[in-house]
Structures are given as structure tokens and as C-alpha cells.
Amino acid sequence: MTTMVVVASKHGSTAEIGEHIAATLKARGVSAHVKEVSEAGKWLFETDNVVLGVPVYRQKLWGPGMMFLDANRTELGGKPLFLFASGGGPSLAPELAETLRSYPHREVAYFRGAIDAEKLSFFEKLQLKVVKAPENADYRDWPGIEDWSQSLIAYGLS
Numbered sequence: 001m002t003t004m005v006v007v008a009s010k011h012g013s014t015a016e017i018g019e020h021i022a023a024t025l026k027a028r029g030v031s032a033h034v035k036e037v038s039e040a041g042k043w044l045f046e047t048d049n050v051v052l053g054v055p056v057y058r059q060k061l062w063g064p065g066m067m068f069l070d071a072n073r074t075e076l077g078g079k080p081l082f083l084f085a086s087g088g089g090p091s092l093a094p095e096l097a098e099t100l101r102s103y104p105h106r107e108v109a110y111f112r113g114a115i116d117a118e119k120l121s122f123f124e125k126l127q128l129k130v131v132k133a134p135e136n137a138d139y140r141d142w143p144g145i146e147d148w149s150q151s152l153i154a155y156g157l158s
């Protein structure tokens with residue numbers, strides 16, 4: 001049985017959360033691997049479980065992650081799907097949580113992410129300035145991410 005942790009990550013922090021989820025699962029004997037949404041391929045048909053992470057940008061779930069969900073809705077509907085969003089805010093906006101829950105899923109989680117000024121474009125820095133958000137921050141709750149990862153094992157991942 002394999003579990004694919006699929007990440008849509010513009011600047012890498014959601015990918016690092018995905019790596020941590022896969023490492024936590026692997027440490028407990030689950031065959032887990034990480035893929036970027038851009039690496040869509042036949043592995044999606046072969047994997048047994050999918051964990052998918054999408055960041056929030058400008059009050060929206062980031063397009064490439066949602067495109068992956070939409071493009072593969074039928075295939076994903078046939079296997080246990082665990083979704084998480086990551087963002088700078090303390091919680092996920094209810095309408096975004098609702099959007100994620102509209103896809104076939106076993107779990108929807110939210111983890112706070114990270115922002116690294118060195119990776120941001122001029123316009124992204126400007127957007128953060130407008131909403132008075134920091135350009136550098138790491139809010140990731142690694143123990144919380146590990147707890148959630150471990151909780152997935154109860155769904156029969158092995």
C-alpha cells in the first residue's frame with residue numbers, strides 16, 4: 001500500500017509540511033512519498049491514498065492545487081483523500097474550508113505556513129505590505145503536523 005503526499009507549493013513551505021507528513025508516516029511504517037502537483041502522472045492511478053496540501057494566497061486556495069483536485073476528481077474520489085491547507089492566518093476562512101470539504105475527503109486540516117522574504121517577488125511584498133503582514137515568518141506547528149499525520153494511520157494506511 002502506498003500513500004502519496006501531493007503538494008502545491010509556490011514558495012516551498014507547504015512542500016516542507018508535506019515532507020514532514022511523509023517522514024512522520026514513514027517512521028511509522030507507512031510507504032509514503034512526496035510529489036508536486038506539477039508531477040501528475042500514472043502514480044496517481046497506482047497509489048492507494050492521497051494527502052494533498054494547498055496554500056492560501058490572497059484569500060484563495062492556490063490555483064495549481066485546486067486545478068489538480070478538479071482535473072483528478074474522479075480518480076481521487078475512488079481512494080482515501082486527506083486534504084490540508086496552509087496559510088499565514090491563525091485559521092482557515094470558513095468558505096475555503098467549505099470549498100475543500102466539497103471534494104471527496106476523509107479529513108480537512110489547516111496548518112499555519114511560513115513566509116520567506118528572499119523568495120517573494122516585488123508585487124508579493126507589496127501585497128503583504130498592504131495587509132500589514134510580515135515578509136518573514138515561520139508559524140509551522142511541527143508537533144501539530146506530526147499529530148495529524150499519525151492520526152491518518154487510524155484510516156488503515158500501512
Ligand SMILES: Cc1cc2nc3c(=O)[nH]c(=O)nc-3n(C[C@H](O)[C@H](O)[C@H](O)COP(=O)(O)O)c2cc1C
Nearest residue numbers: 009010011012013014055058059087088089113114
Ligand atoms: C503574496 C502573499 C499573499 C498571501 N495571502 C494569504 C492569505 O490571503 N491568507 C493566508 O492565510 N495566508 C496568505 N499568505 C501566506 C501563505 O499562505 C503562506 O506563506 C504559505 O505557507 C505559503 O505556502 P508556500 O510557501 O508553499 O507557497 C500569503 C503569502 C504571500 C506571499
